[in-house]
Amino acid sequence: MAKNRDTLKGKFTVPLPDSGPTSLKDLALHLGLSPTTLSMVLNDSPQAISIPADTKRRIFDGARELNYRPNYLARSLRVQKTRTIGVIVPELSDGYSAVVLNGVESALSAADYFYLTTSHLHRDDLLEKLPRVLMERQVEGIIAVNTPIRFKATLPVVNVSGHDEIEGVTNVVLNHHQAAELGVGHLYNLGHRRIAALKGPEFSADTFIRWQTMSAAAEKRGIPFEKVLTVQLQGDSPSPEVGYTAMKSLLARGERFTAVLAFNDISAIGAIRALEEMGLRVPSDVSVLGFDDIYAAAFHNPPLTTIRQPLFEMGNIAARTLLSRLKNDDVPPNVDIEPTIVVRLSTLRVSAS
Amino acid sequence: MAKNRDTLKGKFTVPLPDSGPTSLKDLALHLGLSPTTLSMVLNDSPQAISIPADTKRRIFDGARELNYRPNYLARSLRVQKTRTIGVIVPELSDGYSAVVLNGVESALSAADYFYLTTSHLHRDDLLEKLPRVLMERQVEGIIAVNTPIRFKATLPVVNVSGHDEIEGVTNVVLNHHQAAELGVGHLYNLGHRRIAALKGPEFSADTFIRWQTMSAAAEKRGIPFEKVLTVQLQGDSPSPEVGYTAMKSLLARGERFTAVLAFNDISAIGAIRALEEMGLRVPSDVSVLGFDDIYAAAFHNPPLTTIRQPLFEMGNIAARTLLSRLKNDDVPPNVDIEPTIVVRLSTLRVSAS
DNA sequence: TCGTTTTAGTAAATCGTTTTAGTAATTTTA
DNA sequence: TAAAATTACTAAAACGATTTACTAAAACGA
Numbered sequence: 001m002a003k004n005r006d007t008l009k010g011k012f013t014v015p016l017p018d019s020g021p022t023s024l025k026d027l028a029l030h031l032g033l034s035p036t037t038l039s040m041v042l043n044d045s046p047q048a049i050s051i052p053a054d055t056k057r058r059i060f061d062g063a064r065e066l067n068y069r070p071n072y073l074a075r076s077l078r079v080q081k082t083r084t085i086g087v088i089v090p091e092l093s094d095g096y097s098a099v100v101l102n103g104v105e106s107a108l109s110a111a112d113y114f115y116l117t118t119s120h121l122h123r124d125d126l127l128e129k130l131p132r133v134l135m136e137r138q139v140e141g142i143i144a145v146n147t148p149i150r151f152k153a154t155l156p157v158v159n160v161s162g163h164d165e166i167e168g169v170t171n172v173v174l175n176h177h178q179a180a181e182l183g184v185g186h187l188y189n190l191g192h193r194r195i196a197a198l199k200g201p202e203f204s205a206d207t208f209i210r211w212q213t214m215s216a217a218a219e220k221r222g223i224p225f226e227k228v229l230t231v232q233l234q235g236d237s238p239s240p241e242v243g244y245t246a247m248k249s250l251l252a253r254g255e256r257f258t259a260v261l262a263f264n265d266i267s268a269i270g271a272i273r274a275l276e277e278m279g280l281r282v283p284s285d286v287s288v289l290g291f292d293d294i295y296a297a298a299f300h301n302p303p304l305t306t307i308r309q310p311l312f313e314m315g316n317i318a319a320r321t322l323l324s325r326l327k328n329d330d331v332p333p334n335v336d337i338e339p340t341i342v343v344r345l346s347t348l349r350v351s352a353s
Numbered sequence: 354m355a356k357n358r359d360t361l362k363g364k365f366t367v368p369l370p371d372s373g374p375t376s377l378k379d380l381a382l383h384l385g386l387s388p389t390t391l392s393m394v395l396n397d398s399p400q401a402i403s404i405p406a407d408t409k410r411r412i413f414d415g416a417r418e419l420n421y422r423p424n425y426l427a428r429s430l431r432v433q434k435t436r437t438i439g440v441i442v443p444e445l446s447d448g449y450s451a452v453v454l455n456g457v458e459s460a461l462s463a464a465d466y467f468y469l470t471t472s473h474l475h476r477d478d479l480l481e482k483l484p485r486v487l488m489e490r491q492v493e494g495i496i497a498v499n500t501p502i503r504f505k506a507t508l509p510v511v512n513v514s515g516h517d518e519i520e521g522v523t524n525v526v527l528n529h530h531q532a533a534e535l536g537v538g539h540l541y542n543l544g545h546r547r548i549a550a551l552k553g554p555e556f557s558a559d560t561f562i563r564w565q566t567m568s569a570a571a572e573k574r575g576i577p578f579e580k581v582l583t584v585q586l587q588g589d590s591p592s593p594e595v596g597y598t599a600m601k602s603l604l605a606r607g608e609r610f611t612a613v614l615a616f617n618d619i620s621a622i623g624a625i626r627a628l629e630e631m632g633l634r635v636p637s638d639v640s641v642l643g644f645d646d647i648y649a650a651a652f653h654n655p656p657l658t659t660i661r662q663p664l665f666e667m668g669n670i671a672a673r674t675l676l677s678r679l680k681n682d683d684v685p686p687n688v689d690i691e692p693t694i695v696v697r698l699s700t701l702r703v704s705a706s
Numbered sequence: 707t708c709g710t711t712t713t714a715g716t717a718a719a720t721c722g723t724t725t726t727a728g729t730a731a732t733t734t735t736a
Numbered sequence: 737t738a739a740a741a742t743t744a745c746t747a748a749a750a751c752g753a754t755t756t757a758c759t760a761a762a763a764c765g766a
Contacts, residue, residue: 023722034746039724047725050743072490073435074722077426077751084469092458093665095648098451105445105472114490116437116467119458137425137467240652269652276654295448299593299622301629301654312446376752387716392754400755403713427752430721 022066031062038063042070076138085322086134087117089145090204094238095266095294096311100145100160103315111323120147122203122236141322145315146205156325158318163209170325171334172318176206179307179339180213183261183289186305186341188221191350192259192287196229198246198271200263201236207263210291214261229257233267243270251278258286258350265290265297265306272300272346283348293342303344310337375419384415391416395423429491438675439487440470442498443557447591448619448647449664453498453513456668464676473500475556475589494675498668499558509678511671516562523678524687525671529559532660532692533566536614536642539658539694541574544703545612545640549582551599551624553616554589560616563644567614581608586620596623604631611639611703618643618650618659625653625699636701646695656697663690 028035033055040048041059048056062068076082087104089097101117108115116134120126131151134142141156149159153168162171187195195218200207218225231250233242243266251274260275262268268290272282280286282302290297290306297304314337321332381388386408393401394412401409415421429435440457442450454470461468469487473479484504487495494509502512506521515524540548548571553560571578584603586595596615604627613628615621621643625635633639635655643650643659650657667690674688 092455102445
C-alpha cells in the first residue's frame, strides 16, 4: 500500500525496497519522469529517439537499481501476445514425448517463447478440455504430440505424428511408407518369412498408419502378416511390460516364427524378455526389430536393430513450424520426416536349418 | 474493431460471431447488463445473492451461447494470482526429470495449476536467468529438480534432490544414508570386497552426498573405495554412453574388482556394455548395482539390481508441498523420501574362487 | 406513512503495462 | 523574425477482467 514513504528530512520520496516488486509507476515516480517515457526507453521504441542519452542512462540505471521487472501479465494483456504456446502429450514419461518435448523446448527457448505442458492420458474428457483451457490461457499456438485433434483449430496447431488432414493443423509426420520398406525389407533380406508383429495400442496415433504400411510392405514381398502371428499391445503403461505381456500371449499360441516386428523399442525390449524366458535366444533363434531408436535401444542386450525416428528433430521442427506460422500466418504443407534403419545385433540372417 | 454490427432492420445489436473471442463487455452488451453483474454471477461471488435466479440463468445461457471464456491475463492481473508455477530441470530427456515432472503435473493439474518447464542444461547463465524470467512471468512458486539454487527465493521454492539448506527453499530429498546402507550393504553381504565405483558427474546435485554416504558405508564395513577403482562420469548426455566410456577407462587400468556401484541405472547399463566387451560377464564375473530404478532397469539384460528412488512420488510430493506453501505461507521442514533396494539379476554372490 | 432494509443492479477504480495523441519549449528554416 | 520542425517529454486511453462503492426502486416495519 504505502509503496512510497516520505522521509521527513530528505528531499526525495524513496520507494521502500521491500514492499513488493517495483512497478513502472514506482520507477517513474522515483526518477521524476512519466511511465510513458520509461516504457518508450526501456522498450527502445521508435519514439525514444527524441530522448537524450543521459536521460536514457538515468532510466536504465534506475531500473537496475530498483530491480525493475516488467509485469508479464500487464504487458501481455496490452500487446495481446503471450509468447507462450501450449503442448499436449499423451504422457510425459514414455520416453517418446520427453525427447520430442526436448526438441520443442530447444526451438522455443531460442525464440524466447515458453510453453505449458499438459497430458491427456488418453482420456476423452481431457482431450476436449485441455485445448480449451490452453486457449483460455491465451497460448498463441498449440503443439500436439501423438494426440488426436478433437477441437476446432482456431489458432495455429502443429501435430507431431498426426495423420489426419485437419483444417488449420500442420502435421509433422514420419514417412511411414519408407519406414515400413526399411523395416520389412531388412527382415526379408535376412531371409525371414514368418514374421510376428506387435501391433500398436488402439489409442496410439501411429498405430493405424504403421500397421497399414508395414502390412503393405509385407504383402508386396509375398509374406503377408498372419493373424495368428499378430498381437496388439494393451494398456498405456510406458513400461516394457506391455510388450512382454503381448509376446507372452503370442508365444502361448505355439506358432513358429523367426522374427518379430515390434511397434516400438519399449515393446521390443519387453518382447525380448518374454522370448528368452521361453528359451528362445535373440537374435539366433528370433530376430527382433524395434522402432524409434530411444536411448536405451543402443545399449540394450542385445543392442536393438530399429527404425530410427528423429524425435528431437521432430519436436524441434514442429516448434519452428509453429513459430513461423505465428509470424506469417499462412499454413505450410505437412512436413515429412525421413526414417533410417539402425542395424545392431537384435536381427540376424535366418539360419539355413 | 467493429465487434458489434448494427443490423439495419433488426432491433438488436448482435455481436459478430467471428470477430475474435467474446469479452465480458461483449456479453454484457448482448444481455443488456453490466460487466459487474456478469462477473459477480459467473464467479458466484457473495454479492451475487441479490441477483434473481432467472437473471443468473440468462447470464449463464448467454455465456454458453456466445462461448464466453474469461481472459486469463486480465483476470490474473487483477487478482494477482496466476495459478502457474515454474519448473526448472537440467534436461528433459534424461529419463529422470521426465518421471519427476510427471508426478509434478499430476499434482498440479488436480489443483488446476499449470506449469512452465525450463531446462538449464547445466549452463551457468541459464541457472541465473531462468528463475528471473519465470518470476517475470509471475509464477507463484518454483520447483527445481536436481538443480542448484543460485537465486534468492523471494517466492516459495521446492527443490527435488536439493541438499543445501537455503532460506525459503524446501528440499524433497532421498534418504541417502539409507540408500548407501542398502546399496553397499547388499554388495557387502554378497561377499564383494573390491568394489569399483562410478561417481556422478561434477555438476549433478546428487553427486556429492551420494558419494559421501556411499564412501562412509563402505568404510564402515572396512572396504573403503579405492581411488584406482573409482572413476567419475564425464559429460551431460542422457545416454548410457557416459557410463560406457567411464567403465572403459576404468578397465584400462587393469585392476581387479568383483562389483560395480554405478551412479545411476543409465550409467550402469553403459558400464555393463563395457564389461561385456571386455569379456566379463554380468553378474557371474562382475556384479553391477544401479540407482534410480528407471523403467528400463527391470527389462535390461540382465535385469538391474538397483536402489529405487520413487521419482514420480518425489515430483508429486514436491508439487503438493509447494501448493500447500502457497496456501499457508509457512515453510514446512524438508521432506525425506525413503529408498528401497530392488534386487534383480545384475548382482550375485561372489564366487568362492 | 415515513424510515429502514432488501433487492437488483451500475459506475468507476484498479491491476501494470503500452500506445496514441498531445504539448510546451527550443531550434531550424525561409 | 515568424512559421515550421524538432526535442523532450506527458496525459489519458486501452487491454479485460474484478472489486469497491454507490443508487434507485421495492418491500418491510412500526
